[in-house]
Amino acid sequence: MAYSLLSHRYHKSTQTLNIKGKLRKLIFLLKYLFYNTDKWLISMKSKESKFTFILLFLLLAISCAKKEQEDILENSQSNPINTSPEVSVAIASINEPINGTYGEGGELIFQIIYEEIIQVTGTPRISLNIGGVSSYATYVSGSGTNGIEFKYTISSGDNDIDGISLNSSSIDLNSGEMKNSDGDNAQLDLSSDIDSLNSVLVDTTNSPPDKVTGVTTAPTTSNTSLGVAWTVPNDNGIDISAYSIQYREAGTSNWTNTSSSTNSKTLTGLSSGTTYEIRVAASNGVLGAYSTIVTTEIFDILSLNPIAWLSATDISNGGAQPSHGDKIDQWEDLTGLATAATETNVAKQPVFHENVFNGLPAVRFDDLDRGLEGTFVRTNNGGLTLITVGKMDTNTSRKCFFEFYQEGSANSGNDARRGFFFTYGYNSAGINANLDDTSFNIWTATDSGTQSSQWENGVNLYTDRNNYFPRTDFLGNGVYVLGDDKTGGDRLNGYIGEFLIFDKILSDEERTKVETYLKNKWGL
Known part of the structure; x- marks a missing residue:
C-alpha cells in the first residue's frame, strides 16, 4: 500500500x-x-x-x-475564570473610624467613597474582627450618593486593645446589591484602599460620655467660617478630654474631621452661601456616640449691614475672652461702625458669666446705672431693626434691656428721639405685651420712626403699635445704653447675650434668617 x-x-x-x-x-x-x-x-x-x-x-x-x-x-x-461580578465603579477613598478608643455605645463608622453614585439594596456589610470575635458593620445610609456608610455600634463585652481588623477584605453583599444607575457593580474589595485599623481600639471596661446633644451653629464676622457649640454631655465618671467634630457640605459624602478641647469650635475655610452638615462626639479617653446631624447655611450677618453688633461670645472682637466673674469695662462692636460699649467706673461695670445658656456666656447686669454706653451713626432714615438676646430675673414694668437716642436730643416731647426696650415690650411703657422675658429669648423690633412691631423667637407679638416716644427717626450720631435707659432709673437685673442694630427695616426673609441663626446659636 x-x-x-x-x-x-x-x-x-x-x-x-x-x-x-x-x-x-x-x-x-x-x-x-x-x-x-x-x-x-x-x-x-x-x-x-x-x-x-x-x-x-x-x-x-x-x-x-x-x-x-x-x-x-x-x-x-x-488563568482561573473570574466568577465575581464585573467591577465597573471604583472606590475613590475610604473614611475609616477615626483613631481612638471606643466604648459601649460608640460607633465604628466606615464610609466608602465611590467615583460614581451608588444605589444600595438590602443590607450589605463589612465583617470585623473585634478581639477575635466576628461582628458586622452594616449598611446604614448613602444610597443615591457616592458615599456609602456602614456602622457597628459597640456592645457590652466588646474589647480589642490591639486594634480591630477586617475578617474579609471585601464587602459582603449579604444578598443585596451595590450598583450604579447603569446596573454596573460597585467595587467590593477594600484591601487596596483601606488604612490600618491598628489604632482603632475598643474598650468597654470604662463608660464613654453620653451622646452629644444641643449642637447649635452661629454666624461669625466672616462669610467663610461658622461657630459651632453644643451642650456638655454627662462624662460618666471620667472628665471629658476632647471632642471630635465632623462636617461636610450638604449633598456630599466625605466628612472632614477636626477636634476641640471645649464645647465650641469655629470652623474655617468654608464656602459662603453653602449648607453644611455637622456632628459631634465627646471623649473621656473613650469616644462616645456622635450627635444627630445638624444642618446650617453659612451666613454672614455683616452682609445685612448692621451698624452695631455686640456678642457675649466675642467680647473683645477676636481677642482673649474674659474669665467667669470678670468685670466688663469695654464690650467691642463687631461691625467696625459703632464704638465699643464702655464704662470706666468699676462699680458700674457688668460682669462676664460663662455657661449661662446652652453652654454660652452672657453679660450680667445687676442694678447698674447706665451700665455700658456706646455710639453709632445712622445714614438712612427709613427705619430701624433692633435684635436682643437675653433674659430678666423678674417681669416688672420698669426694667430696661437697652435704649438708643439721638445725641443731644430732648428727653421728652416731640423733640425727643428715643427708643427703648422695657419689660413690657419695645417702645412700650404702658401696655404689657406679656413677653416671656424671664427666660432666654430672641426679641426683634422694627421701628418705622413712629410705629413699632415686635417678635419673640420669630413669633409676632404686635404690629404697627404707636411708639411711646412719638419719634425715633434721625440721621447722624446716636447713643446706645445697655442694661438701663438714658435716665439711669430703669436698671436691669438680668443678662444680655447679643445686641444688634440695623439701619433699616429688615424684610421678613432677612429677619427670619437672622433669627434662625440666633436661635440655632443659643439653642432656642
Whole structure:
C-alpha cells in the first residue's frame, strides 16, 4: 500500500489546512476528504488503503483532542475564570473610624467613597474582627450618593486593645446589591484602599460620655467660617478630654474631621452661601456616640449691614475672652461702625458669666446705672431693626434691656428721639405685651420712626403699635445704653447675650434668617 499527500493548487493559490490542536478543523478536513476527493491529489489504490488513511486521521484526531483538553486545563489553572461580578465603579477613598478608643455605645463608622453614585439594596456589610470575635458593620445610609456608610455600634463585652481588623477584605453583599444607575457593580474589595485599623481600639471596661446633644451653629464676622457649640454631655465618671467634630457640605459624602478641647469650635475655610452638615462626639479617653446631624447655611450677618453688633461670645472682637466673674469695662462692636460699649467706673461695670445658656456666656447686669454706653451713626432714615438676646430675673414694668437716642436730643416731647426696650415690650411703657422675658429669648423690633412691631423667637407679638416716644427717626450720631435707659432709673437685673442694630427695616426673609441663626446659636 502506497499513498502520497500532495498540495492541491487551484485558482493560482495553495490551500493549506491548519489542523493543529483544533478538533473541529479535523472534522472539517475529514468531511472535505469524503466529499471533495476530486480536489485532492491522493494516491489510494484500494478501499483498504482509504480505510487505513481514515483510521490514521481518526487516531490523529483523538490525540489532538486530548492535547487540546490538556491545554485548556493548564490554561484554567494559570488563568482561573473570574466568577465575581464585573467591577465597573471604583472606590475613590475610604473614611475609616477615626483613631481612638471606643466604648459601649460608640460607633465604628466606615464610609466608602465611590467615583460614581451608588444605589444600595438590602443590607450589605463589612465583617470585623473585634478581639477575635466576628461582628458586622452594616449598611446604614448613602444610597443615591457616592458615599456609602456602614456602622457597628459597640456592645457590652466588646474589647480589642490591639486594634480591630477586617475578617474579609471585601464587602459582603449579604444578598443585596451595590450598583450604579447603569446596573454596573460597585467595587467590593477594600484591601487596596483601606488604612490600618491598628489604632482603632475598643474598650468597654470604662463608660464613654453620653451622646452629644444641643449642637447649635452661629454666624461669625466672616462669610467663610461658622461657630459651632453644643451642650456638655454627662462624662460618666471620667472628665471629658476632647471632642471630635465632623462636617461636610450638604449633598456630599466625605466628612472632614477636626477636634476641640471645649464645647465650641469655629470652623474655617468654608464656602459662603453653602449648607453644611455637622456632628459631634465627646471623649473621656473613650469616644462616645456622635450627635444627630445638624444642618446650617453659612451666613454672614455683616452682609445685612448692621451698624452695631455686640456678642457675649466675642467680647473683645477676636481677642482673649474674659474669665467667669470678670468685670466688663469695654464690650467691642463687631461691625467696625459703632464704638465699643464702655464704662470706666468699676462699680458700674457688668460682669462676664460663662455657661449661662446652652453652654454660652452672657453679660450680667445687676442694678447698674447706665451700665455700658456706646455710639453709632445712622445714614438712612427709613427705619430701624433692633435684635436682643437675653433674659430678666423678674417681669416688672420698669426694667430696661437697652435704649438708643439721638445725641443731644430732648428727653421728652416731640423733640425727643428715643427708643427703648422695657419689660413690657419695645417702645412700650404702658401696655404689657406679656413677653416671656424671664427666660432666654430672641426679641426683634422694627421701628418705622413712629410705629413699632415686635417678635419673640420669630413669633409676632404686635404690629404697627404707636411708639411711646412719638419719634425715633434721625440721621447722624446716636447713643446706645445697655442694661438701663438714658435716665439711669430703669436698671436691669438680668443678662444680655447679643445686641444688634440695623439701619433699616429688615424684610421678613432677612429677619427670619437672622433669627434662625440666633436661635440655632443659643439653642432656642
